Amino acid sequence: MPDGGPPTIVSIAERAGVSIASVSRVLNGQGARRDTTERVRRAAAELGYVPNAVARSLKGGRTRQLTFAMPDIGNPVYVAMVRAIQEVTKAAGYRLLLHSTDAVAEDELAVLRSLQDRTSDGLILVPIRITDAHVAALGAAAGPVVVIGSLPPGVPVDSVRADSVAGATLAVRHLHATGRRRIAFVNGPADTVPGHHRELGYRAGLAECGLPYRPELVVRTEFGVEAGARAARRLLPAGPDALFCANDQLALGAAHALLARGLRVPADLAVAGMDDSELAQVAWPPLTSVDLGSAERGRRAAELLLDRLDGRPAPPGGERAGPAPRTTTAPPRLVVRASTAPATDPKP
Amino acid sequence: MPDGGPPTIVSIAERAGVSIASVSRVLNGQGARRDTTERVRRAAAELGYVPNAVARSLKGGRTRQLTFAMPDIGNPVYVAMVRAIQEVTKAAGYRLLLHSTDAVAEDELAVLRSLQDRTSDGLILVPIRITDAHVAALGAAAGPVVVIGSLPPGVPVDSVRADSVAGATLAVRHLHATGRRRIAFVNGPADTVPGHHRELGYRAGLAECGLPYRPELVVRTEFGVEAGARAARRLLPAGPDALFCANDQLALGAAHALLARGLRVPADLAVAGMDDSELAQVAWPPLTSVDLGSAERGRRAAELLLDRLDGRPAPPGGERAGPAPRTTTAPPRLVVRASTAPATDPKP
DNA sequence: CTGAAAGCGCTAACAA
DNA sequence: TTGTTAGCGCTTTCAG
Numbered sequence: 186m187p188d189g190g191p192p193t194i195v196s197i198a199e200r201a202g203v204s205i206a207s208v209s210r211v212l213n214g215q216g217a218r219r220d221t222t223e224r225v226r227r228a229a230a231e232l233g234y235v236p237n238a239v240a241r242s243l244k245g246g247r248t249r250q251l252t253f254a255m256p257d258i259g260n261p262v263y264v265a266m267v268r269a270i271q272e273v274t275k276a277a278g279y280r281l282l283l284h285s286t287d288a289v290a291e292d293e294l295a296v297l298r299s300l301q302d303r304t305s306d307g308l309i310l311v312p313i314r315i316t317d318a319h320v321a322a323l324g325a326a327a328g329p330v331v332v333i334g335s336l337p338p339g340v341p342v343d344s345v346r347a348d349s350v351a352g353a354t355l356a357v358r359h360l361h362a363t364g365r366r367r368i369a370f371v372n373g374p375a376d377t378v379p380g381h382h383r384e385l386g387y388r389a390g391l392a393e394c395g396l397p398y399r400p401e402l403v404v405r406t407e408f409g410v411e412a413g414a415r416a417a418r419r420l421l422p423a424g425p426d427a428l429f430c431a432n433d434q435l436a437l438g439a440a441h442a443l444l445a446r447g448l449r450v451p452a453d454l455a456v457a458g459m460d461d462s463e464l465a466q467v468a469w470p471p472l473t474s475v476d477l478g479s480a481e482r483g484r485r486a487a488e489l490l491l492d493r494l495d496g497r498p499a500p501p502g503g504e505r506a507g508p509a510p511r512t513t514t515a516p517p518r519l520v521v522r523a524s525t526a527p528a529t530d531p532k533p
Numbered sequence: 534m535p536d537g538g539p540p541t542i543v544s545i546a547e548r549a550g551v552s553i554a555s556v557s558r559v560l561n562g563q564g565a566r567r568d569t570t571e572r573v574r575r576a577a578a579e580l581g582y583v584p585n586a587v588a589r590s591l592k593g594g595r596t597r598q599l600t601f602a603m604p605d606i607g608n609p610v611y612v613a614m615v616r617a618i619q620e621v622t623k624a625a626g627y628r629l630l631l632h633s634t635d636a637v638a639e640d641e642l643a644v645l646r647s648l649q650d651r652t653s654d655g656l657i658l659v660p661i662r663i664t665d666a667h668v669a670a671l672g673a674a675a676g677p678v679v680v681i682g683s684l685p686p687g688v689p690v691d692s693v694r695a696d697s698v699a700g701a702t703l704a705v706r707h708l709h710a711t712g713r714r715r716i717a718f719v720n721g722p723a724d725t726v727p728g729h730h731r732e733l734g735y736r737a738g739l740a741e742c743g744l745p746y747r748p749e750l751v752v753r754t755e756f757g758v759e760a761g762a763r764a765a766r767r768l769l770p771a772g773p774d775a776l777f778c779a780n781d782q783l784a785l786g787a788a789h790a791l792l793a794r795g796l797r798v799p800a801d802l803a804v805a806g807m808d809d810s811e812l813a814q815v816a817w818p819p820l821t822s823v824d825l826g827s828a829e830r831g832r833r834a835a836e837l838l839l840d841r842l843d844g845r846p847a848p849p850g851g852e853r854a855g856p857a858p859r860t861t862t863a864p865p866r867l868v869v870r871a872s873t874a875p876a877t878d879p880k881p
Numbered sequence: 882c883t884g885a886a887a888g889c890g891c892t893a894a895c896a897a
Numbered sequence: 898t899t900g901t902t903a904g905c906g907c908t909t910t911c912a913g
């Protein structure tokens with residue numbers, strides 16, 4: 186007859202005829218007499234006992250949960266990060282809480298604040314914009330935070346960034362090298378950090394190749410497949426021979442729009458994206474893309490976070506624990522696929 | 534000077550000069566004198582107080598966390614479910630824990646068992662196979678569980694299923710109606726529930742259309758883009774005029790392989806998938822697919838779970854609470870896109 | 882080696 | 898209306 190609820194150390198203690206302290210010790214692998222150990226183990230097994238994680242957390246001051254907050258769970262880039270993070274944190278015995286902020290700054294701040302309710306021991310955050318409120322909230326965070334993205338200097342938080350400026354330059358140079366001269370740029374919102382950086386890289390690339398910057402070859406929109414398609418249609422009248430897109434979703438949408446118009450990729454226009462996500466591989470034609478090390482960044486972020494967590498169960502409010510903030514940068518890498526093969530002469 | 538830790542009701546009580554009970558009452562919106570309320574509010578604000586969720590959970594016996602365990606977070610179908618579930622549970626004030634089981638049965642069982650550690654109040658599970666161990670574990674679950682998928686009769690758990698048999702039949706009939714006669718089938722593992730059902734539907738569809746079942750036109754492999762590509766290459770020698778695939782990932786891979794061989798879709802071969810995930814829309818050509826109501830199933834599962842949760846904070850161990858298990862079935866719906874347009878005469 | 886007891890932060894009786 | 902107090906289940910001194 187159940188006593189009305191799941192078994193606790195008390196039920197075990199009673200059944201084994203020992204104190205709850207002994208139960209706790211045995212179950213946590215501490216020393217105990219052969220006999221005691223035996224009886225506790227058996228009682229626990231018979232009752233199907235599983236320790237209550239909440240009680241443990243309350244006592245220990247840590248939940249062994251970590252939170253990963255990203256803009257959009259539908260973007261394969263973040264899926265790649267989740268996988269990498271998961272791998273690291275799981276090995277360290279942490280559960281991972283996933284949170285999709287839909288790129289809403291308000292939501293990002295809420296996540297940051299939620300560290301305070303002690304639901305998770307630490308946070309990996311991918312912000313899309315960095316406002317003053319972000320900076321303030323990051324400074325006041327109630328627990329360790331690692332940001333994946335570029336932070337203004339002085340924010341006391343570990344971060345892992347991609348070198349998207351260099352990455353974008355890489356792509357432009359590649360397009361130029363394959364004979365493209367009117368390289369259009371489909372960007373996300375220019376007021377986001379990635380958007381800003383990728384545009385800088387695009388312009389740097391043009392400059393390096395001796396190509397002029399033409400405003401009519403640049404479109405700024407949202408990140409997303411549909412937005413990419415619209416942007417491509419809008420750019421066509423300007424007569425580009427290549428579309429460089431700020432991420433794979435945009436590139437996929439753009440390629441789609443071109444094909445739907447009966448244009449050939451890459452014969453008529455080359456298309457390149459960024460992130461080298463799964464989308465780049467499953468697109469038709471397969472997309473040239475700049476690998477910004479998503480998985481690598483995720484892995485690194487998780488490691489940084491675990492590092493902060495070690496030794497210091499719950500950082501005291503206010504002052505940050507451990508060494509000064511660290512920043513890692515993942516180097517970009519161009520992955521060439523069919524979508525940017527050199528233009529061949531049009532069919533006779 | 535911080536007292537070495539985040540503020541608690543004690544700090545607030547001291548600062549406001551009231552008892553901790555009053556603090557709790559005010560903060561939980563219970564009655565209190567104007568004056569008291571005022572002072573507590575102010576003290577809480579000044580201290581930046583946020584209630585400790587863990588302590589609350591321990592006291593209340595519920596975490597206000599729910600778990601969603603799916604086979605693969607990289608599959609857009611599950612992303613769609615996550616979105617739908619999120620929407621429902623968020624509105625009800627629950628946090629959502631995401632867990633990717635990688636379709637490992639062992640992992641699914643672990644999740645089920647983990648309900649016992651009281652980390653979450655309930656679970657939505659998408660199993661890929663149902664073993665005896667699953668049935669046993671589902672029966673013994675320590676909290677409410679809703680399964681998305683088909684369950685053997687008698688398992689005392691709410692479930693939401695897709696009618697993939699009918700869905701597959703729909704697709705075959707459509708292919709037949711557009712003039713295809715040698716309709717090949719690319720399935721996932723036949724020993725999974727979805728794999729089994731989709732194959733039943735395929736055969737039913739053939740029968741309805743008066744087409745013979747030809748073993749050489751069927752391939753069973755893993756679910757996944759790469760597997761789809763391999764399967765398509767393997768089927769080509771058998772001379773199919775359509776490839777019906779058990780999900781969109783397979784269909785995308787298959788279409789890819791065909792295009793890479795220089796074949797035209799749909800002119801030479803039609804391709805259709807199932808799930809109507811985002812992949813179907815971003816594929817080239819856009820894929821005809823059978824919508825199995827992923828979002829709808831997610832939403833419904835969340836509702837069922839919340840329903841069980843209501844009124845009964847923590848179901849006592851063993852006996853299940855509330856009404857008998859309920860099962861909902863989402864009707865399939867064919868979404869026709871370019872990949873299955875009727876074959877035109879080959880170019881002269 | 883083992884047991885009694887304190888206490889993590891909070892809510893909810895029960896008293897005053 | 899308010900304060901005192903008893904736990905929620907667990908880990909961890911501190912005595913024995």
